[in-house]
Amino acid sequence: MxxxxxxxxxxxxxxxxxxxxxxxxxxxxxxxxxxxxxxxxxxxxxxxxxxxxxxxxxxxxxxxxxxxxxxxxxxxxxxxxxxxxxxxxxxxxxxxxxxxxxxxxGKAITGTFTIGSIRSSVLSLLPRAIVALKADYPDLKIKLHVANSDGLLNDVVSGRLDSAMVAEHSGVPAALRWSPFINEPLFAIAPPGTPQMSATEMLSTLPYVRFNSRFRLTQLIDTELARSGIVTNLIAETDTMTAVVACVVNGLGASVAPYSALKEALGEVVSAPFGNPQVHRQIGLIERRTSTRTIVIDRLHQHLVSFSGEYGVAR
Structure with missing residues (x-):
């Protein structure tokens, strides 16, 4: 050059x-x-x-x-x-x-960096990663915007957002790059005191609390239930994973949740791997292929991988 x-x-x-x-x-x-x-x-x-x-x-x-x-x-x-x-x-x-x-x-370390995110249990990782990013680039102003996946994709394509955190998505435009930072397992969970049993037994015999949203996670769970031939006894539906876990912790029934939603509650619920082989879901960052914020996005990705622990996926 x-x-x-x-x-x-x-x-x-x-x-x-x-x-x-x-x-x-x-x-x-x-x-x-x-x-x-x-x-x-x-x-x-x-x-x-x-x-x-x-x-x-x-x-x-x-x-x-x-x-x-x-x-x-x-x-x-x-x-x-x-x-x-x-x-x-x-x-x-x-x-x-x-x-x-x-x-x-110096554009990569000054000015305003706009990051979007879906409403996800993994969202808890993002504030920690942003704090670490601010330590790397003290002069960088960071704005966080939470929305649904379709809106985030459009905002990144148009340049209104520099990057966004979204689940694995089949409709990512060719102009964008998606880089996973976590590949986390899913677990069947049951209320405290439930005898240890397989995911199939848990979800077939106990009332079922369904996670019902437009997120890919709902599709992953429903597809595996159908593939495994598990017939559930629906007792409640909710569109937030926090509410799903709370329902299970408080004895309403069994459900399915990703590891990131269970980190704080693993000692309070009975769990078993969901799926055979165990089902995983991926979350990643999207960015424009011609982004001028690549250095910052790379660093944010590194922090997210670090905070994802054993389930982190290097860029």
């Missing part, structure tokens, strides 16, 4: 050597925008250029790599095999360049 002799914006001065010439970060960001949005016109809006300027940048990039990157016979046009190869490389190069720019300019 070498520095050009001009006084433009930071991203304009970073050039990546390739053959006899060089490609700049603007070309790569434009290429990524086309791949993610499908057309030159939509990409132009994203990167703040005219469609003509976008076309010129892509022509220059294709000349530089000596290969066409798009199949122009389709409408909208799609990446060809060379383009798919280039996309992975471009994203890595842009991310590396942004990290260097952030480190030089």
């Amino acid at each position: 070498k520095k050009a002799n001009n006084s433009g914006k930071h991203e304009q001065i970073f050039l990546i050597s390739a053959g006899q010439g060089s490609m700049d970060i603007r070309q790569l960001k434009t290429f990524i925008a086309i791949a993610e949005h499908g057309t030159f016109a939509k990409a132009a809006d994203t990167v703040g250029l005219t469609p003509s300027a976008v076309s010129q940048q892509i022509q220059a990039l294709e000349i530089e790599v000596q290969a066409e990157l798009f199949d122009r016979s389709t409408r909208p046009m799609t990446l060809n095999s060379h383009g798919l190869q280039m996309l992975d490389a471009a994203r890595n190069l842009v991310r590396s360049a942004d990290d260097v720019i952030d480190a030089i300019s």
